[in-house]
Amino acid sequence: MLLSELSARARRIRQLYDAQAVRRGGRPWTAAEFAQGFAGDVGDLMKLTMAKQGLRPAADVDSRLAHELSDCLWSVLVLADAHGIDLEASFLRTMDELEQRIAADGQP
Secondary structure, rough: HHHHHHHHHHHHHHHHHHHHHHHOOOOOHHHHHHHHHHHHHHHHHHHHHHHHOOOOOEEEEHHHHHHHHHHHHHHHHHHHHHHHHHHHHHHHHHHHHHHHHHHHOOOO
16 A cells, blocks of 8 residues: 555545544544654554563563554554645655765765
8 A cells, every 4th residue: 555545545534534523512632733643653662662672561462562553553644644745745745865875974
């Protein structure tokens, strides 16, 4: 699946969450609230990464780690969409910059 397809799927899921919130008498989350949720997901990811390395107890670590990584990816895709960022183009540009910086660092 292409990144554009993943982004479209993430957008559809966000729309489902928005509709659910309204049905329950609430309102859709703002981009800032999605970022706060993402921060919580990153905390959960850190705990599971530590568990995977044997530093914390946890059951079913591989499955939970895969789920949390997917949650984090969803949040990144939703945040990029909310801010009008072409994540694919930005990612490629950033990787080019990093590659050039690393290559330049290795030069005498």
